[in-house]
Amino acid sequence: MEDYLQEALEIVKAQAGVRTMTEEEITSMVQKLAAGIKAIAEGEVLESAAPATVDPQKAIREKSILCCACGKSFKVLTKKHLSTHNMTPEEYREHYGYKKKLPLVCKSLQRERRKKMKEMQLWTKRGKNK
Incomplete structure (x- = not known):
């Protein structure tokens, strides 16, 4: 061993x-x-273990987000990964009880993105060009 x-x-x-x-x-x-x-x-055949159940309320963490379908940890749940479970992001949110517009990213990345968007102030630049 x-x-x-x-x-x-x-x-x-x-x-x-x-x-x-x-x-x-x-x-x-x-x-x-x-x-x-x-x-x-030892040549044993491994049984495919059922995916660990993840509590959707605890899946979105500070530095990771757990896929509720398979239990894997990510920074961002991508369309490509969700397609392995035959789901779209919209279907995933609905199936696990998330709000329709909830970003499927970890909390720290979500904060960084929000801060960056506020700094860019795209809504003000668009008004000046008209």
């Missing part, structure tokens, strides 16, 4: 190097990866 654990730790270490992860996420990921690597090495 030590080899599997070591391999899992290397993968999680690389993942943690590119994004912020909580202690719980790291622990969970190491456990799942070690078990998965061991199962593959």
